[in-house]
Amino acid sequence: MSERMSNEAVVERGLDALGASGVGAGEVFLKEARSGSVEIKDGAVENVIARGERGIGVRILDAQRLGFAHSSDLSEEGIVACVEQAKRMSGVTEPDADLGLATRPLDDVDLDIFQRGLEDRAVGEFADVALAVEAAARQADPRVTHFRKTTASHAVASTIIATTTGVRATYRESYTGAMTSAIATEGGERQIGYHGEAARRFGELDPARIGRRAAERATDKLGPKPFKTQKLPIVLDPWMAMDLLRAIAPLFSADNVLKGRSLFAGKVGQRVANEKVTIVDDARRPQGLRSAPFDGEGVATTTRTLVEAGVLRGYLTSLKTARKMKVEPTGNARRGGYGSPSRIGPSNYFMAAGTDDAAALTNALDRALAITSLLNLHTIDPVSGEFSLGATGNYLERGARAFPVQGITVAGNLTHLLNAIVGVGTDLVFGPGGLGSPTLLISELSIGGA
Amino acid sequence: MSARDAEHALRTALSRGGEWAELFWERHQTLQIVFDDGRVEDAISGVDQGAGIRVTSGERTTYANGNVADADDLIALAGRAARGVEEGGELHDATSVVPDEVAGHSTVAIDPRDVPVGRKVTLLRRADAVARGLDPRIQQVTATYAESIQDVVVANSDGLFRTDRRVRLNLAIHVVARAGEVLESGFESLRGTNGFEMLTDEAVAEAARMAARRAVLNVGAEAAPAGTYTVVLSSEAGGTLIHESVGHGLEADLNLKGLSVYSGRIGEKVASDLITVIDDGTDPDKRGTAAIDDEGTPTHRTVLIEKGVLRSYLSDRKHAEKLGIARSGNARRESFRFLPICRMTNTMIAPGTSDPAEIVRSVKDGIFVKKMGGGQVDVVSGNFAFEITECYRIRDGKLAEPLRGATLVGQGPKLMSEIDMVGSDLGYSTGTCGKDGQGAPVADAQPTIRIPSVVVGGKLK
Secondary structure, X not given: OXXXXXXXXXXXXXXXXXXXXXXXXXXXXXXXXXXXXXXXXXXXEEEEXXXXXXXXXXXXXXXXXXXXXXXXXXXXXXXXXXXXXXXXXXXXXXXXXXXXXXXXXXXXXXXXXXXXXXXXXXXXXXXXXXXXXXXXXXXXXXOEEEEEEXXXXXXXXXXXXXXXXXXXXXXXXXXXXXXXXXXXXXXXEEEEEEXXXXXXXXXXXXXXXXXXXXXXXXXXXXXXXXXXXXXXXXXXXXXXXXXXXXXXXXXXXXXXXXXXXXOOOOOOOOEOOOOOOOEEEEOOOOOOOOOOOEOOOOOEOOEEEEEEOOEEOOOEOOHHHHHHHOOOOOOOEEXXXXXXXXEEOOOOEEEOOOOEOHHHHHHOOOEEEEEEEEEOHHHXXXXXXXXEEEEEEEEEEOOEEEEEEEEEXXXXXXXXXHHOEEEEXXXXXXXXXXXXXXXXEXXXXXXXXX | OOHHHHHHHHHHHOOOOOOEEEEEEEEEEEEEEEEEOOEEEEEEEEEEEEEEEEEEEOOEEEEEEEEOOOHHHHHHHHHHHHHXXXXXXXXXXXXXXXXXXXXXXXXXXXOHHHOOHHHHHHHHHHHHHHHXXXXXXXXXXXXXXXXXXXXXXXXXXXXXXXXXXEEEEEEEEEEEEEEOOEEEEEEEEEXXXXXXXXXXXXXXXXXXXXXXXXXXXXXXXXXXXOEEEEEEEOHHHOOHHHHHHXXXXXXXXXXXXXXXXXXXXXXXXXOOOOOOEEEEOOOOOOOOOOOEOOOOOEOOEEEEEEOOEEOOOEOOHHHHHHHOOOOOOOEEOOOOOOOOEEOOOEEEEOOOOEOHHHHHHOOOEEEEEEXXXXXXXXXXXXXXXXXXXXXXXXXXXXXXXXXXXXXEEEEHHHHHHXXXXXXXXXXXXXXXXXEOOEEEEEEEEEOOEEEEEEEEEOOOO
């Protein structure tokens, strides 16, 4: 068998090759991951997937020109070829005086994001999680008759970054998640309800809650009535609110701000949201699903308040954009894997808990619409902030559910939406992807229907 | 990856039990150049090589996958797949694999890897210049060039051994226009399973003009209204409608579970007589085209709905067998990291007989959709939504003011039954379809059509 170098040795060879190639500076990023998933069908295991991956991404900064190459061929020759390719790529790009590699030593911080041995657990343990999800969904409501897909998954990964400018650091992380799409049937009608959750440790996942929530999502939609085109107050439960919060994230990107693609450009210190709104990005949240000690460029991560009581406090930055803005880098150059270059994005990104009782928010309203699912979230344009989405919901009168609605649209603009958040619940919940939100009340949105 | 290597891996995969084994091997070379903010900002090159080995044993499938550099890595991977099989079953041996050739449907006159990188940069620079030159309100342009050369080998214990090379190009232009406090974007792309010859100077300049024109148009447009309207979808709008409203609902995996609104309805009327829907993985040079699917089945032209009657589903090996239908060559996977799933290739509504201009003239008050963006469907209820990136009001049979921020929502079978005019033209669009966490390159097409009444999502004054 081909000799398998250790991760440390691979990075060492990468640095050697960088030294030998005569370039100004360079960086080697290595990621090794072992992951797996179990999918069940009709009470038995249907698919078992096991994945092992390892590769490097090499960035070269030569005469202020950046080149990037990645490879999963980690033989001696493969590593040298990857460095050579990155060097060729640096000859393609144009210089930018503000480009730079990380130079500051990293602090030693334990974020409690790794559970040893997670990847060695038996397939049966993950199958049991998936089975428990389905059992809870069926138990929650007898109208739950089928499942589109129920999966329990896990991953364990090691990340190493090393630069010729002196930064060298590593961390390990683990992840486990479960999700299901439950189908509720009544008469000739069928409705689907999705829910998924994730955690850093095996025991922290609550299969029963996942199943119950999916069942509720599906049964909530049964028996929809036509709904008139109108304007109404909108209630977003924490999970629905997270979807809209995610769509707002690109507005905080310093790259978008600098390039004229963000409605938040030039707004630091100004009101951009209702005073009830506080938005935080916290890469150091213990056990956070997006917690990491350093970002994809080897810069220490931070905890930051982006919007404080409605006022914009700052942006998410990388090394280059921080230099252009003459601010400290925030460690938000996120990297999906060894094959993707870093892009500015949030870590554990959430709307802080407010002071309103979630139930009381809707009880006070004569009429409102509580959103139960949104279609087409991926088409929200962060540049214009415009959104127009397919939706299902529960029509509420004095907080009580009158009937479900389907085949409607909700439309608005993200900047207006932030200003229209007139109620923020105390019930902050964190979901997959490090997102978090309490229940939100939006004063009014346009609803398209009959 | 030789036939001998594949045989060895398949034997190893079946060494502890299981009825059937398959090897999917892939080498994926990519190059991406990003021209943003007036300069070449990123140049990214990579090689992703790996394999996935699947063993089926009763109702259970084990899939081991990972990066592989050589034959030894492959055997180690096959061993991992074998260890996932519950022991005790009868042992089956793999037959010897017999390589055969399946003819492709794409031309690659110029391999993009043979084109100097400077030429690719020149195209991006030109796109940037053309877009910026169109209007002073344009404040940002991002032009991206991406080439993808995916070599695959599929072999299985039935003796199959097939290879395919998919050369795909994607040149995308994103433009931002600004008027006061309002920002809007415009997008256009050139994408195909095709050689570098598809990216002519003229084609790139035209795409840049389209993206820039759309951004400028939207920045000055009024907000679309909300409510129910008569809508004409231009053939230029592309085929997101058919992809979302019908295509996903015809995937065999959902139908085997009985979960789609189209389940158990083969032979039944599910759309207007005017509607014929085809999925065609052999459509020359299109984004969803390949010689074989990712299980080695030759791609196919499948009539899904014929004059309103449901004829077939989009199937992979497993679901074709369970449903007792022919394999349609629609088993696709994003990479070796995933099991294949049933999905579309190039999907279209076939042209009809109405004059497209007449369709617009027939509408007294409605909305004309000139370009669609992304969409999503809930296949269980059939409810879908898709984004509109360019549209106009129709007044007295003529196009009037542009509108922005619109979406269309409806229910697949209902909407398909209501379409009352189908044009004689045909227009394509391209996209990346997402399903179960996997992306797949697709194309969609449709003629100009009229929908008498559909919900348009916009804003109320």
